[in-house]
Amino acid sequence: MARAGEGVSVTAEFTVQPAHQGAPGLAHGGVLATALDETLGSLNWLLRTIAVTGRLETDFVRPVPVDTVLHLDARITAVHGRKIYSTATGRIGGPEGPVAVRADALFIEVKVDHFIDNGRPAEIQAAMSDPDQVRRARAFEVNP
Numbered sequence: 674m675a676r677a678g679e680g681v682s683v684t685a686e687f688t689v690q691p692a693h694q695g696a697p698g699l700a701h702g703g704v705l706a707t708a709l710d711e712t713l714g715s716l717n718w719l720l721r722t723i724a725v726t727g728r729l730e731t732d733f734v735r736p737v738p739v740d741t742v743l744h745l746d747a748r749i750t751a752v753h754g755r756k757i758y759s760t761a762t763g764r765i766g767g768p769e770g771p772v773a774v775r776a777d778a779l780f781i782e783v784k785v786d787h788f789i790d791n792g793r794p795a796e797i798q799a800a801m802s803d804p805d806q807v808r809r810a811r812a813f814e815v816n817p
């Protein structure tokens with residue numbers, strides 16, 4: 674669950690589950706990168722822009738144990754043509770706790786055809802025929 678903040682920003686929390694571990698008892702870096710990517714990606718909804726991740730540069734600053742709540746904070750830093758630049762931090766021990774992960778991202782605006790042309794037809798068809806408008810829109814955002 675992500676919430677709009679001041680300016681073009683969002684905050685979110687992600688709880689590291691046992692299924693997310695890489696080294697014993699610690700979050701896998703790829704899962705943490707996914708949490709950052711998802712939080713950064715939700716910023717584009719505030720701009721009402723359809724965009725995909727072109728570049729995601731991640732710093733892993735501290736190990737994140739299983740059962741930890743990662744407090745995510747993301748904001749847009751610049752928009753230039755189709756390019757949307759954004760940055761995010763993930764803190765542990767609370768929203769003001771130490772930074773465990775951070776990322777800088779570049780999202781590229783695309784037409785909805787990006788998904789229709791490149792996605793698997795069965796999933797595209799299922800998403801497009803969902804009578805719930807909100808679910809239909811969000812189906813393109815995150816895998817169920």
Ligand SMILES: CCCCCCCCCC(=O)SCCNC(=O)CCNC(=O)[C@H](O)C(C)(C)COP(=O)(O)OP(=O)(O)OC[C@H]1O[C@@H](n2cnc3c(N)ncnc32)[C@H](O)[C@@H]1OP(=O)(O)O
Binds near residue numbers: 726810
């Ligand atoms: C309906 C709701 C949808 C919600 C989506 C939520 C997404 C969730 C987050 C994700 O995980 S998205 C999935 C992972 N990402 C991808 O699958 C993207 C795969 N890559 C592509 O499809 C294409 O590379 C891409 C659409 C990103 C760019 O191809 P284009 O041919 O449209 O762009 P082009 O090459 O013309 O580049 C446009 C500008 O962006 C720049 N650019 C593109 N990719 C870049 C890159 N990787 N690094 C730096 N710059 C990049 C490029 O230099 C150029 O800059 P300039 O305008 O200044 O010339």
